[in-house]
Amino acid sequence: MTEKDWTAVDAYIIEKLSPPDAALDGALKRNRDAGLPSIDVSPAQGKLLHLLARLAGARRILEIGTLGGYSTIWLARALPDDGKIVTLEYSPAHAAVARENIQAAGQGAKLDLRVGPALESLPLLEKEGAVFDFVFIDADKRNNPDYLQWALRLARVGAAIVVDNVVREGRVLDAASDDLDIVGTRKFFDQAGAEKKLTATAIQTVGAKGWDGFAIGLVEKA
Numbered sequence: 107m108t109e110k111d112w113t114a115v116d117a118y119i120i121e122k123l124s125p126p127d128a129a130l131d132g133a134l135k136r137n138r139d140a141g142l143p144s145i146d147v148s149p150a151q152g153k154l155l156h157l158l159a160r161l162a163g164a165r166r167i168l169e170i171g172t173l174g175g176y177s178t179i180w181l182a183r184a185l186p187d188d189g190k191i192v193t194l195e196y197s198p199a200h201a202a203v204a205r206e207n208i209q210a211a212g213q214g215a216k217l218d219l220r221v222g223p224a225l226e227s228l229p230l231l232e233k234e235g236a237v238f239d240f241v242f243i244d245a246d247k248r249n250n251p252d253y254l255q256w257a258l259r260l261a262r263v264g265a266a267i268v269v270d271n272v273v274r275e276g277r278v279l280d281a282a283s284d285d286l287d288i289v290g291t292r293k294f295f296d297q298a299g300a301e302k303k304l305t306a307t308a309i310q311t312v313g314a315k316g317w318d319g320f321a322i323g324l325v326e327k328a
């Protein structure tokens with residue numbers, strides 16, 4: 107099986123289970139027009155995030171890494187009308203596209219988009235007393251160990267933490283890698299395995315975005 111087959115099966119899954127969606131398609135088009143990299147979650151992964159957030163009964167979601175807001179829209183739609191999604195984005199250009207996309211999708215009232223390095227926004231959220239039911243980590247992978255620690259500080263007991271791109275075509279296995287993103291991912295796995303507050307697993311994925319995977323954890327105690 108090749109990446110072409112994985113993409114064809116993803117297309118089949120979407121054709122059967124996900125009707126055409128003008129807001130999501132429009133967001134991807136605006137991203138393309140603005141020259142954003144197409145590193146959003148796939149449509150099937152976006153719907154998985156949506157379903158996980160609903161299964162978790164999330165009312166407050168934290169996302170680290172907005173890009174053009176494709177995953178943000180999927181997650182915002184999982185929230186009740188008075189729910190909130192705080193999403194952190196380093197790039198003002200990405201954030202501007204995301205704001206437009208999320209508003210066009212009718213999710214603007216739930217949006218709290220903060221521009222800047224996530225490691226500067228996260229301490230402010232803690233000072234504000236923010237608490238989250240669901241955290242999606244999908245920014246610069248080298249900082250995933252720090253993002254995991256912040257997620258644990260800001261999540262309530264019973265919250266879910268999902269981390270994208272933890273396999274990267276198997277490169278996660280390269281203990282000698284000097285790629286800081288691989289080093290960060292491996293440190294994230296070490297921390298997640300040692301962390302008494304977290305029960306976690308990771309699932310490899312193939313599909314329209316190649317061979318990768320996501321980790322998911324449940325916060326067991328404060």
Ligand code: SAH
Nearest residue numbers: 146147171173176177195196223224245246
């Ligand atoms: N979650 C998005 C994809 C995010 S891509 C989706 O699935 O639709 C990763 C994003 O993280 C990029 O937009 C990048 O600019 C942002 N990013 C990178 N480093 C960051 C940092 N230190 N703080 C916040 N955002 C960062």
Ligand code: DHB
Nearest residue numbers: 145146147244245270271
């Ligand atoms: C990259 C980032 C992502 O979040 C992703 O899903 C795929 C690729 C990247 O930085 O290359």
Ligand code: MG
Nearest residue numbers: 145244270271
């Ligand atoms: Mg990702």
